[in-house]
Amino acid sequence: MNALLQHLRLSLRLHLRNKMALLYGYLFPLIFLVAFAVLYRHERVPLLRHMGELLTVAVLGGACFGLPTTLVSERERGVWRRYRLTPIPTWAVVASTAVARYLIVLSAGLLQLGLALAIGMTLPAHPFALLVAFTFVAFAFIGLGLVIAALADNVPAVQALGQCIFLPMLIIGGVAVQLGALPLWAQHVSAFFPGRYAVEALQACVNGAGFSGARFSLLALGLSGVAGCMAGAKLFRWDAQQRFSTRGGKAWLVPVFGAWIAVGLLAEWRGRIGIPVDREVAPVAQVRVTPVPSAGSVTPPAPVAAPVGPAVGIVLPPEAGPVAGRVLTPPPPDPLWTRVTKKEIDALDYNVPPDQGIVAPMAGPDEQADDFIKDQVDGVRNKLPSWPPGTDGDELRCIRNVLYVAAVPDAIQLPVERYLPRVVFEHLIDTYPREKLTKILTWIAMTPEEGMVIDDISDLGIEGAAGDPMVVRERAYLYAIKFVARLTGRVAE
């Protein structure tokens, strides 16, 4: 045991001395983190919805590149041959190397988490579950790393094989590109790669339902890990002269890829291919329903939870504390938005993307749409006053729904995305008194998770559906703020 501890300590020390290993193990995941922070800079809570992806990238890099690169280069140098001359069994040294790798990826994960928290991410909802999920992810990918080490005859082969697994997982496996943005066929393909389950399991623990939202993913990761570790151990080579092509036991690769296929088929059978439910319900699911004294007069028949400020990252002013945690009830007799104060309006985060940008663009009052989309814009302008989701029911819901008419084309990036926000804004100021509109829009910006998302406005003549409802919510939130800025004179018209 002392021998293995000594070896474990040595592995960690050597890792810290190896500049290339540090580059791949720590800098690489941090570059992803910074890139994601820039890419998703307009999300309310930085990186909260992407921690699953980022942690998966860190583990993938450490386990599928770092581990086999170390193992194969040591094998090529004859280090493993040297270990073989000692009485310690080879499996024990492999196990110690794998544990060292787990600690290395764990440290990279903690570094990412720390940096994410430093730039404003909120604490994960289920820290213990996150550690367990992370361990499952590391187990699955370390198993895969052992298989790569067994397959590759030299270090360049590790790089080539690693890329063959890394890139597909990144691009169509749901790791770097969100599944919602991928076509359906890619979502089907992703079900056969462990990367997707790694992201799902981790994300469920960061801002989802924790273990209960990650059962299937953990099962999938566990299966991949067991198959990978068994095959990796069976196919392990300590001698560089033994080439993979000339050695027996290749049938051990069958359970590895068999596990991936089995998990994929199981996912297909259980209808888990579409965007996981967690993504949509996650922010709402974690919200605590707390009756608040100040809202004592209203009794909740079927409470719709209001988000707890920091947990979902809505930018609430400090004095808005009591508002958070309020229970939302049907408007009569006293809708909650009526209590919105000037302080709360002032405290909104007006630092939104520019009108001329890609995210939440908005045409100026005199700007004319190009000819080829003019009909579409006019069509929406004419239909909006009688559009049922914008006219039936309470005012809060109607205004929220109308905001989606601006948000959906922006999320899909349709050519009309610049002009419809102007149409929606004009419709709103024509329909509602300015003060009421300002309060309702402020309330929407303060509680962007509420209500159902409308991600299809084809009945207004705009075809196409936004894949990720969270993006639509986010854009609606941005437009709510942009409109409030205009209503309160912060932005000149």
Add this chain to the structure above:
Amino acid sequence: MPAKVVVRDLQKRYGGVDAVRGVSFEIQPGEIFGLLGPNGAGKTTTVECLIGLREPDSGYVEVCGLDARREPAEVKQRIGVALQSTSLQDQITPREALRVFGSFYRQRTDAETLLKRFALGEKADARFATLSGGQRQRLALALAFVNRPELVLLDEPTTGLDPQSRRELHHDIERMKHDGCTVLLTTHYLEEAERLCDRVAIINHGQIVATGTPRELMAQAGGAQSVRLVTLKALAKKRVAALPAVEDAVCNGPEATFRTTRPTEMLAALTSWLAADQNEIVDLQIRQASLEDVFIALTQGAEKR
């Protein structure tokens, strides 16, 4: 005292090629035993079967009184090995390597003692990548001694070293014998074997072709003189072999090496033949046969005859 190593009828095939064909030898406690042979003769395979890196196809291997095929882990506790084909991580230091490898054994010598003994004190905390060839080899020897072994196996320990480092390593190996250690050494430097080994075995094509002390082997040459001849014109091997009392003749163009038990008679015949042939002597050396001559005679000579 029972032998430290007993090998009987060891056989090993790799993909249809017989690497080792019935090798047998014994090593007595406290002796330095040399296993000599050209590349590919089966030295490394024999050593690898002894230390449990390879499973022999058949034969009996006993190391330190243990059946090496049945108790490989126990054998490894008692032997120290320095193989040419092993190395360490670039970032490891000698002190760390000695500590970690020491922890793999039941009994061990502490790192400081070994660093001092193998003159690595100054480099104790230097990265392996910065060590010279000689320092690396001394570290390999120190690692072989980390478990206070009864038997040390050294596979071509001086290959690739400069003369200075080689001399230092020879001192180290002589000291091992002094300390009562049994040593099995493979080498292709014959003068090294002649100097260090108490007994040697010459292995060729997977078989042992001669065993004995270096002196015995040289005597096996029957007191023959070794001759090296270079002439102006090419020599016919038939004519060289036909000279009186010539054995193991090897001809290569105008160059010939052979042994003879009657040098004067041979020389008379040679000069008259060359004069008749109008050939001229460029270089001629006649000397007492060395271990190298015996080795060449038993390996290359055997092939070309």
